[in-house]
Amino acid sequence: MDTDTILRLVREVPDHDGFPLVDDLHARFDVLAAAHPDRVTVTRIGTSRLGEPLNAYRIGSGSHAAVVVGGVHPNEPIGSWTALHLAETMLGDDPAVRDLDVTWHIVPTIDPDGMRLNEAWFHDPHDRVFYSRHFYRPAPDSQVEWTFPNSYKSVYFDQVLPETLAFMRLIDDTEPDLLVSLHNGEMGGVYYYLSEDLPDVIDVLHAVPAALGLPLDTGEPEAPYLRELAPAVFAMDGTEQAYDWLEELGVDPGEHIHGASSAAWALRHGALCMVAELPYWSHPDADDQTPTDESYADLLRRCADELGRSGVELQEVLDQASPMLTIDTPFLEGSRAFIPMLAATPETDRARADREPADRMATVAERFGCEDLVRCFRLRYGGMLLRALEAETTAGTASAPLRRLRDRLAERYALWQADAVTEAAPIPVRKLVGVQYGAILACASHVSDATTASSTSGPALAGSTRPGGS
Structure with missing residues (x-):
């Protein structure tokens, strides 16, 4: 899939008012599954701590598995619309999308219990004051994204949550070529994490927000030890680099680092891992x-x-x-x-x-x-x-x-x-979804194209602290 096609597709993302509540999101996916029983397979992968079924929706029959999971942080619901739009377009008639050689495994939200505690602001995500007043984020050891097993130097973590276990099981069962954990930030511009330095993908990651009129976030990175692959694109290096940086700085890493991420688990299977971080509000200073x-x-x-x-x-x-x-x-x-x-x-x-x-x-x-x-x-x-x-x-x-x-x-x-009242401007939801959707398509296209090329011309590319960050 070329860049022009991806940009066309991201411009076609429909707009939305706010974000769907958990019950509405699940109902929409169930309607899709009922309408396409021959093309959608629903698999229960686990149960939340409060008894909510956790389902994965398999769409397509390509030779490359892609796992896309929303709600890994329950205050980050942009991925709810992204997951739904991805599922809808993969079941649609656009040959550019359907011809991707990918089998999709989509989890609408992996932490429905936590997401319900943010629902009060979902109808009006553009008011930062209202958002913050009704904000909820789990403690680090209760976050699905950061409770994967971890053992490095003095850190040993095995307090895996039921939701994390479901996520782990999905990764191990599918052995994905691509993992996308659907995150978002709050203020500023667009930035990404990528597990490999892939110039063809990075070019698209830059082109998508530019086409939608969104700035890159080229200011202070989320963590000072991050390796920058390109402007606003950071290497997904894992907790080991954070540990070593804190240790060298003279700060006890054990006070800041506990579990590992979903990417660390998926890299065991050689997956390409990507995160697109989107703000709800843009600011002119974000890339000045x-x-x-x-x-x-x-x-x-x-x-x-x-x-x-x-x-x-x-x-x-x-x-x-x-x-x-x-x-x-x-x-x-x-x-x-x-x-x-x-x-x-x-x-x-x-x-x-x-x-x-x-x-x-x-x-x-x-x-x-x-x-x-x-x-x-x-x-x-x-x-x-x-x-x-x-x-x-x-x-x-x-x-x-x-x-x-x-x-x-x-x-x-x-x-x-x-x-907190600044010059911040709310960003239309369709643009936020468009960035995530375009980034997913860029990575899926790379995975398919790299393997296709390897069969004819050589080996494919292989997968190579702040509180409350993504």
């Missing part, structure tokens, strides 16, 4: 490479101090509230995991700031990325802590001191919300 008058080291220290102060404030509220809390909600579990991480993260940023050249000026994109990370994390985890406290006030179990503590946090949170 103009130097500022602030050194990069000073920027790191300034944002580390601000994030640390926010983490201390939230920790104080959590510590005071804990003896009065009687309901052990997922919001409380997440707060107890993420808030201490907010307070600890500045140590890492200050340590790496000391190693930066004093005369290296930060770019506008880097300044925006660092400053918005502070806004993002205190909105996310302040909102989750508020939800934990409100579980008590709503249930009628909150004492008077707990209600006052909740009111105090709400006042502080309102100031953070006001600070």
Whole structure:
């Protein structure tokens, strides 16, 4: 499939208002399966922690297996529409799509329990304040994406979740040539993770957002140790590189690294792995490479101090509230995991700031990325802590001191919300889906074409910390 065809297909993605609720998403896939009983096979791969069946939908009969899984982080629902659009087009009449030599195994959402806790904002994903106030993200050891088995130096992790076990089983049963874990970010521009340095794929990954009028995110990367293959395209190196970087920095890696990712598991089968990270909101500073008058080291220290102060404030509220809390909600579990991480993260940023050249000026994109990370994390985890406290006030179990503590946090949170109002512009959902869909097609086409070429001309290409990141 050539680039022009991929760009045509991404421009044809229909628009949507918001994101589908879990029941609606499952119903849509079941309608597809019922309408095409000879072309769709539904297989139950597991059960969620709250008893939800986890199904994979097999479409096509190509010689290359592709696994596409949504909801790996339940606050990232762009992939819900992407998974559905992929299934619909693979069952459609466009020969360019149907001729891909791929068998698709699509999981609409692998964490339906967690996704339900975000549904309050799905109808209006463009309001960042509303989104953050109703945000939920599982604690790291309760995230499907980051609870695959891991053993490296001092880290040993085997607390595999039921949903992760289902994901592992699907990967092992299909031995995929391609794995796409459907993620998204929040603010800025488009960026990707890719398990191989593939210039033909990277060219398309750049062309797709450009065709849709979306910027690449060329500012501060999600983690400072990432290897950049091309602008806004990072190598999917795994936890080993993160561990070694933290160790060399003098920070205990065991405090930051636990489970491995789905990509690490799929690489055992030689899969090409790809993640497309999309923002809900774009900002003109996201790809502005103009130097500022602030050194990069000073920027790191300034944002580390601000994030640390926010983490201390939230920790104080959590510590005071804990003896009065009687309901052990997922919001409380997440707060107890993420808030201490907010307070600890500045140590890492200050340590790496000391190693930066004093005369290296930060770019506008880097300044925006660092400053918005502070806004993002205190909105996310302040909102989750508020939800934990409100579980008590709503249930009628909150004492008077707990209600006052909740009111105090709400006042502080309102100031953070006001600070988060920027020039950010909401992005039409069809463009976000288009980027993920185009990236999937680019990788699927590469997998098919590389193997076809190998049969005639030689060997094919083989598969070669921050809290709450993708």
